Amino acid sequence: MKIRSILATAVAVAVTTPAVMLSVTPAFADTKPAAQTPAKPTVKELEKAAAEAEKAYDEAVAAEKTAYEAVEAAISDTAPLTVAAKAARKAADEAATAKATADQAVTVAQAARDALTEDKDASDEDKAAAETALADAKTAAATAATAATRAEAESKAATKLADDAKAEAYKALSKAQDATKEALAAKTAADAALERAKQEEEENPGGGACVDEPGLTTVVKGFPSTVTAGTVTTFSVRVANGTEKDMEKVLTYASVHATDKSGAKDIAKYLKLKWSTTQSPTWQALDGDLYIDAIGALKPGEQADIKLRLDVDAKTPAGQGLTFIAGDYFNKDGSCGLTPDAAVNEFDIEAAAGKPAPKPTPKPSTSTSAPAAGSGVTPQGSGSSVPVNTTSGTLAATGSSDATTQLALASGAAVALGAGAMFLVRRRGAGADA
Structure with a gap:
């Protein structure tokens, strides 16, 4: 849903x-x-x-x-x-x-x-x-x-x-x-x-x-339907500008939410999202606002990929969760927009069987092709995965209440609701200093 x-x-x-x-x-x-x-x-x-x-x-x-x-x-x-x-x-x-x-x-x-x-x-x-x-x-x-x-x-x-x-x-x-x-x-x-x-x-x-921008899309690739405690899962998200206008600063919002099987206990603390790009191959934790400032600008028809990693602690109990990924853009003239439909991936969590194996530390893969000049992106539809430039700069605080992270723990659907509500509240304030 x-x-x-x-x-x-x-x-x-x-x-x-x-x-x-x-x-x-x-x-x-x-x-x-x-x-x-x-x-x-x-x-x-x-x-x-x-x-x-x-x-x-x-x-x-x-x-x-x-x-x-x-x-x-x-x-x-x-x-x-x-x-x-x-x-x-x-x-x-x-x-x-x-x-x-x-x-x-x-x-x-x-x-x-x-x-x-x-x-x-x-x-x-x-x-x-x-x-x-x-x-x-x-x-x-x-x-x-x-x-x-x-x-x-x-x-x-x-x-x-x-x-x-x-x-x-x-x-x-x-x-x-x-x-x-x-x-x-x-x-x-x-x-x-x-x-x-x-x-x-x-x-x-x-x-x-900020207005809804259907042309700004986020597509998740390679995310499994089940993860196991004590393991690491890597996947990617493709952010694309399908409009006819420039997007001067594109941000990616990413969060993970989870509850135990009863739906009554929040277990998100056991799950951590990290990101990397070809230009910045070291895995980095999300900032406090859950935004990834790694794309920069996207011209009409351009797209960019970001690698993501979900670390599942060995102590994680069985349950269910979801990742919530979306995109925003901000221009110097004050115009801004956001994806009306976020990429939501629901998944089951399996507890570790016996003593968990040591958690691997995967290295993000790198592209053998030379990065495109400038923004490091290619026209949408080219079919190639391209590196993105990691820009400097920070996001302004969103001002959202800490209580939003504890919302909707009654069921899987309620977890999704809580994720959506927090996303809705927090992303509106992001990029105020962009």
């Missing part, structure tokens, strides 16, 4: 009107209005939406807690239906024992009657008494059989009631957990939209915010 689709859905939950939803997330919305673009919401409106989303999330968390307590009560040995089921089972077992005893009495009475029948010396009175005893035993056995059948049916019914109650409690808990995830998604998106609006208002008080 695309991050923009998740965010568009989440904002729709958090903000009550389609107009707000479409205007706060233009980079992630799947569709545009057929007629006219709705007015952009104010910071005050977004603050209200964020507050409502937070309230809804708090209520969802409380409801999930109540549902969990209901499950605990339903599965308890002291639950009324469980107690009733145990009593019915005990009664059924006792009825079955009584039936077995009655059946045995019939067998004994039958044997006594048969013995007297064959005994020529037996009196008629003894034979008659034996017949009566057998009849009484059969009657008692029939009554015991009926009671046992009824008790067994009642036991099954009582057990079913108890089991159904437990199943309903679990079902209600599952719905509550889903509701919490949805509320978290809505809250995350609403917070991201508000943060983005505040940053744009601060950085561009007169307007002129």
Whole structure:
């Protein structure tokens, strides 16, 4: 699922009107209005939406807690239906024992009657008494059989009631957990939209915010669907200018996010992304803003490749994760743009089997072809992987809250949402000093 689709859905939950939803997330919305673009919401409106989303999330968390307590009560040995089921089972077992005893009495009475029948010396009175005893035993056995059948049916019914109650409690808990995830998604998106609006208002008080640029693309190559703890994975990203305009400074945003199998624990600290280029072959860690300032300028039709490496610590538990990669450009005249669709690669994480092998330190491969003069890039579509120039200079601080790194840990989808929200908030402020 695309991050923009998740965010568009989440904002729709958090903000009550389609107009707000479409205007706060233009980079992630799947569709545009057929007629006219709705007015952009104010910071005050977004603050209200964020507050409502937070309230809804708090209520969802409380409801999930109540549902969990209901499950605990339903599965308890002291639950009324469980107690009733145990009593019915005990009664059924006792009825079955009584039936077995009655059946045995019939067998004994039958044997006594048969013995007297064959005994020529037996009196008629003894034979008659034996017949009566057998009849009484059969009657008692029939009554015991009926009671046992009824008790067994009642036991099954009582057990079913108890089991159904437990199943309903679990079902209600599952719905509550889903509701919490949805509320978290809505809250995350609403917070991201508000943060983005505040940053744009601060950085561009007169307007002129960065626009979506479909012609600026990021394509990831060679990323696997599964990684294992204690290993290193190398892949690459191709950034291309498919427009007819110059992009004077192109930046690449790259981040990695992960949770354990439950989706409740953030394990991203065990995963590290590094980058290198032919011009700068030493592996380098991402800067604090998660941007790679290694491309420089891209003319119309040009593209450039960056090598990336994902180091997975040997202590990493099994789980799932994703990488989130996008591109921005900034020009001296103040114009800027960003990829509307980031490259999102979901992957499974496998725990190390036994003692992990020593982690290798791969060397980035180098191109045997001579780098192109100038920017070190080639026209898009040439089919060759080219080196890129690493430019000097630093990025301005984004001003984003540290809390954004802890968002959306409830599930794989929520992890993606958290990545998208952080990406949305942080990249808008990057390049302010470009």
